[in-house]
Amino acid sequence: MSRHRLSRRERRSGAVSPVPAETATAQEAPLAVSEADAVHEVTQTSEAVAEAERRTSTGLLSASVLMAAGTIVSRMSGFVRSALIFAAIGSSLNADIFTGANTIPNALYILLAGGIFNVVLVPQLVRAMKNDSDGGEAYAQRIVTLGLLVLGIATVVLVVFAPLLVRVVFDGRLFDPGNESALSSAYALMRYCLPQVFFYGAFVLVGQILNSRGRFGPMMWAPIANNLISCVVLVTFLLVYGGSNGSDGFSNGQELLLGVGSTVGIAVQALILLPYLKAAGFRYRPRFDFRGVGLGHTLRLGAWTLAFILVNQVMFVVVTRIGTSAGLLAVANGEPDPAGTTVYASAFLITQVPHGVITVSLVTATMPLISRLAAQGDFAAMRSEIRSNIRLVLALIAPIAAAVLALAGPLGTVVASWGAMTGRTETVSVTIAAFAPAIIFFSLHYMSLRGFYALEDTRTPFFLQVVLAAVNIGLAVSLTAQVEADGISSMLALSYGAAYLVGSLLAITMLSRRIGAIVDWSAVGFVTRLVAACLLALAAILGSAELLAGPLGIEGDGKVDAMLAIVVFGGLGAVTYLVAAWLLRIREVTSVVRTVARR
Template identity: 50%
Template sequence: MSRAATPPGTTDSRILSASAVMAAGTTVSRLSGYVRSALLVAALGTSLHADVFTIANTVPNMLYILLAGGVFNAVLVPQLVRSMKEDPDGGEAYTNRVITLAALFLGVVTVVLVLAAPFVMSVLLDSSWSDPALAEQRDSAIDFARYCLPQVFFYGMFVLVGQVLNARGRFGPMMWAPIANNVIAVGVLLVYLLAFGPAEGVERSGPFTGGRELLLGLGSTVGIVAQLLILLPYLRRAGFTYRPRFDFRGTGLGHTLRLGTWTVLFVIVNQVAYTVVVRLASGGPAESTDGTGYTIYSSSFLLVMVPHAILTVSLATAILPRLSAHARDHEYADVAGVLASTLRTALAVVLPFAALLPVVAPELATVVFGYGAGAADVESFVPTLSLLGIGLVVFTVHYLMLRGFYSLEQTRTVFLIQCAVSAVNVLAAVVLVRATSPADTAPALTLAYAAAYVVGAALSYGVLRGRLGGLHTPTLVRFLVRMVLAVTASTGAALAVAVLLPGWGEEPSRLLALARGAAIGLVDLGVLLLAARVLRLREITSVVDTVRGRLSRT
């Protein structure tokens, strides 16, 4: 029997309020990450020189997620929570076993990966890197990989210790610890700029010297180590003291592993597809001096995913307990109601942002990346930034629909949908990159990403709608019609301002670009809010009221 319905406005306000708290920490973390990304471009540029380091420094996180991320999230974390509730010692012995086992596994894997660094990089680098003319660049990438691959161990232990704290109700440390990593990375890049200066001329396509490799490689790893070390004192404060235990038999991990198989496979499929994308991206700068590659793709992606990181993830985290409770009680209409309302709220922010991106992409690229070695590459960011909005919208839909499947514990369905997404991403990426010039590699990969999540959003929405008996689709369609009208008005006004302001079609200074971007954004926001009031778009006005309420209490 269904519980008494909660008034929609009350439910939405509670979700938005909970999301706002989590979004605050995420915002600080993301902002420090953006400073790091901007400094990296300022120091290394966006060409082959930058990709040598950026790809090697991406490998540890990719490999951790591939080898252990799915296991940790799908298998160990649920067991930690279960053991705390059911074991006589509150999960103390079980947690000690898990940490010991994870440390042994990650330690062995990390040593093997460091020894196998040349093979690892051969998988991720395009065949064009085999050209003898790029031998030194390839050697630099392998050297960086050896410095960075120990991060696999520290990434894994950070996630595990963080989840132990979360299971004990300590959520703050894991949210804020990555800021320390970003601060250290920013410090390392500032030292690098002071010591070596920004990459110039032929250096922008060349290898690194030993001193530069040591500073960037070890500096990057030290940041991940610090991220873990910050969490350790909080374990004792949470009432947990680690003592190694090697009695692994009879702990119930086998049963939980079978339950988490589909989630682990989901992670593997995702990372295999991403490996293909990185390999294709590495070919652009290697084949041509004006080629765009992984540095432009990943830096643009990080910047454009602001609404997802701050709003969508926070919303999804806030609604998941409620979704799971409704699903457990077979209240599928309530699951659909919460999901549908949350989707509209997320799209109310994401759609205007995505539509505005092509208008402000030149200003955004200049303000964020137009420093040092990145000043010469500003125009290279514009196509990728402009196109990423499409992928952001459809990814938002897909991401929230997956939360519905997780609440229903239908991980097999999620895996099968993700297989389709990954297949489309790989196929579209290969076709588009081969059909375009090296200068268009990053935009081609952006379009492939969008195509993949168009398929993913359509599949996940359609299948979940069938499982739940509806997702308030008529309401969503009416909302989208009004949103299109509001966004058309706001983006049209923003474009008119962009054309009329000084600097249209030119390469403005950073100060002028900042002024232009601010004016365009403010006009867009003002017209959007006015249209929202006229068209009664409660999803937009609710977000604004929540933000205003938070600011008034600070």
């Protein structure tokens, strides 16, 4: 038996968090929208859990506020990147080809190694540091060597089979006569982007070693460098080639700039961590004596999580194929402004900000406490903590979902009305509005699963995800078949939200059978008051936009008017919600306001 094998008692003692939260956000997302953001969220939770272990539950809100800062910065740079994509390559077939080729490496990395690297690597490293005479140095060297070998071989194989991946990821119409130029670009971009798989893995391997040595900051902020490099690449594209919204593929130079530039961003993201390894006292040298690494135990720990990931990647491929069909349908039918993968991904990026800033931060701060209560068998206290967390998240997330629904038009203008897309953002806005319900249901499902992970149950979440994926795929196929090309992305968004509604309700029901009823009469009363407050905020936004847009002179379609509308009408909605929450005694809102004011 490996010296690093953990007993059930050791895992339940709180030394190791059984939560595969490091992978959850990236896998549960319908698309790996921005490679920097996806990996940032993959790794943020590792840091936050470790940080939260050093905090008491009384400092929960303060810890969550601090942990949200890195996500906000990353998302802001992600928004700039998304706007530049629209400005440089638009939202038609060319944009979908680039988006598909540039996001599949993240999905493949997650499928190949994400679960093992993220779920069990840090606990194993921490245990080796504690028990080994060399402070875990040799163990970490073996893990890095083995990981880089696996990633290197896998990357070479993937590049060789890039044409097969194109057939899997993109809609079959891409191979029809007349699309030869677009198909050639898909092959080229896929080859240029696939080496990202290696650098994603190297980033996580190095970052997790830093995390195990208490150096959390570099891994949280390094992905922002990738977003900045992506922005430089897109600005260079604009300066050299100008903006376009085409469907006839890219030139060789454009493919090289977009594909290699994107891969360089991921490589820099990994390389930027290396100086911090030295500062942390780690010296790497290749070691090939893999006996005693505990790989078999690692695989057993991550088996259900890897199955969970596989289900999500199947969902990813189906959604991507349907998304790319929009541009191809538009080309075949001569329709303008299709809404496919790029529009869907950008809208999803916007609606995931509340989840990344609020839900992930809160969950990572509370997960150690919930895990300890589960280990002690104190299900009453565990249930109370989960109820409290769900209420707090809903109290913060629900009004944002209402605001996104009401302000989808201005949001679409700010994000997408650039370059060739100026004044042509209706499909983006409609997709953003369609995603609004998913803001609530995704976070609710995410929090519910953490209850199972606290119970060291990764099997139930797998089966729940199978149901969720089946609902998402079924609705996506049926709904998109009923609309034209410009409606595909919004139907995909509605399917996503509906799937997570089913998933969250099922997860809460199953968890209630394990620890007692999570939804009681007090929860019904809370939801009733919350809905009332959100409706008042929604009415305030829509009413003020109707009455004040003209007098204030912000009724135009320009980006400045859109930003003013978001600030002014959204601000009025926020004030209305805060007042309503105070009058309706939604204590979760007032406690957050007091905490933020103190910070």
